[in-house]
Amino acid sequence: MKTDELITALSLGVEPVNRRRVNRTIGLALVVGTLVAVVAVLVGLGVRDDLTTPRAVVFLLMKLAFALSTAGVASVYLARAVRPGGERKISVGLLAIPFAAIMLLAAVSLGQAPSSHWDRMVLGSEWLECFLSIPIIAIVPFALAIWAARRAAPTNLVRAGALSGLVAGGVSSVAYALHCADDSLPFVAVWYGGTIVLCTLTGAILGPRLLRW
Amino acid sequence: MLGANAEFRSNFQAGRNRIDRVNEYQHKTGPFPIEEELKALMLASQDGDADAHQRLLKRLSRHLRAYYKGKLIRVGRGATEAEDLVQEAVLAIHIQRHTYNPEEPLTPWVHAIARYKLIDFLRRTRASVADVPIDEANEITAHDDHLSAESSFDVLKLLNRLPEKMQCAIQAVKIDGLSVAEAARRCGISESGVKVSVHRGLKALARVIAQRTGT
Numbered sequence: 563m564k565t566d567e568l569i570t571a572l573s574l575g576v577e578p579v580n581r582r583r584v585n586r587t588i589g590l591a592l593v594v595g596t597l598v599a600v601v602a603v604l605v606g607l608g609v610r611d612d613l614t615t616p617r618a619v620v621f622l623l624m625k626l627a628f629a630l631s632t633a634g635v636a637s638v639y640l641a642r643a644v645r646p647g648g649e650r651k652i653s654v655g656l657l658a659i660p661f662a663a664i665m666l667l668a669a670v671s672l673g674q675a676p677s678s679h680w681d682r683m684v685l686g687s688e689w690l691e692c693f694l695s696i697p698i699i700a701i702v703p704f705a706l707a708i709w710a711a712r713r714a715a716p717t718n719l720v721r722a723g724a725l726s727g728l729v730a731g732g733v734s735s736v737a738y739a740l741h742c743a744d745d746s747l748p749f750v751a752v753w754y755g756g757t758i759v760l761c762t763l764t765g766a767i768l769g770p771r772l773l774r775w
Numbered sequence: 776m777l778g779a780n781a782e783f784r785s786n787f788q789a790g791r792n793r794i795d796r797v798n799e800y801q802h803k804t805g806p807f808p809i810e811e812e813l814k815a816l817m818l819a820s821q822d823g824d825a826d827a828h829q830r831l832l833k834r835l836s837r838h839l840r841a842y843y844k845g846k847l848i849r850v851g852r853g854a855t856e857a858e859d860l861v862q863e864a865v866l867a868i869h870i871q872r873h874t875y876n877p878e879e880p881l882t883p884w885v886h887a888i889a890r891y892k893l894i895d896f897l898r899r900t901r902a903s904v905a906d907v908p909i910d911e912a913n914e915i916t917a918h919d920d921h922l923s924a925e926s927s928f929d930v931l932k933l934l935n936r937l938p939e940k941m942q943c944a945i946q947a948v949k950i951d952g953l954s955v956a957e958a959a960r961r962c963g964i965s966e967s968g969v970k971v972s973v974h975r976g977l978k979a980l981a982r983v984i985a986q987r988t989g990t
Contacts, residue, residue, distance in 0.1 A: 563862070563925060563926050563928065563929040563930055563931070564923060564925060564926075565836050565840075565858060565861055565862050565865060565923050565926065566833070566836075566923065568862050568865060568866070568930055569829060569832040569833055569836060569865060570829070571930070571931070571949045571950055572828070572829075572832060572865070572866070572869045572949065572977075573825050573826075573828050573829035573832065574825070574948060574949050574950070574952045575825075575948040575949065575952070575953075575954070575955065575958075575973070576820065576823055576824070576825040576828045577823055577955075577970060578821065578822050578823030579821050579823075579872055579873035580873060581821060581873065581875075581876070581877065583873050584873065584874055644874070645874045645875070645876060645884070646871065646874060646875075646884050646885075646887035646888045646891065647879075647883040647884050647886065647887030647912070648887075650883070714871070714873075714874045715867070715871040715874045715888070715891075717887040717888065717890070717891040774895070775867075775978075775981070775982075
């Protein structure tokens, strides 16, 4: 077949396109993913019951700040990475800032405490629950992010997959923070940070399979 | 010794003069006249201007042909395979034109699609991806080639692999040139159903082509 024949066919009945569609789809995936994750935590795990104490509120806000900033930067970058060539406009440094900040705070907090407390500060009381819950809660937000990415055209599938995983891990952490009563910075750095990184790696591995077009 | 030095100086000066002339030209026309022109066509195409869309695809197909011929010759592939890739890329540009952000230059967007399709092609035809040469975005519009070959597939014949509704919608709108309303009547679906079927059908067609050239 001649290319000009194909072009003639494609140029019949050309419809205007919606230039905002990519961002809207990503936004929709983000909102629905967050809702699903929050409802899952509220129904499945329940909100932490000590939210009347100021200390619990402060730690909840700190966890939310970490999770929200991660999910926020990641979704802005995801909206770039799903457009052809957009992977070049992603700064890994900016994505790493929330992680670097929480690790720094964790190190300071460990440094101030006697080393006999370190075990308890890092492991908390529910490290296993945290380690399992965040990836499981992230499944639906991840599927939605992949759905949104597939409606566009990422040209670097590893990066687009990794960012989908990062968004999902961030969103899932936002929801899990509502339940989690382990209030120490090293705990958040290791178990929140670590599982979000795990979600990101999973996304990077699955990206080339799920996002090919 | 002195003579060689004088010759060098005069060559050097001639080189400087040439660079000055190029700079002067670029100053008058803007650094990338092709970029400006193609971008204007793309913006019109996004707004639904069929004529601009056709001119854009024709112009881009010539750049894509030169690009793919140049890349494939290095891995020992021929003009037919280059034409297959040109058509895959043209189809992809058509389907994905909503992903172009008007705040960005067009050339890197086209280049990213062209390169993605090249790597995908080399991967599924089991060539080493290490063969993919490093290239720059402006390489995509560096050359122009209108000597088109026939591709190894006929997009329209591949239509019959699609579900009936998509076939009918694409046949009506893209081949017989009916309006969306007429197509809706012929295929017995709603007007928005026609638009969705055409869009999904072309995406499905692109997948069929990608799988076909793999075997």
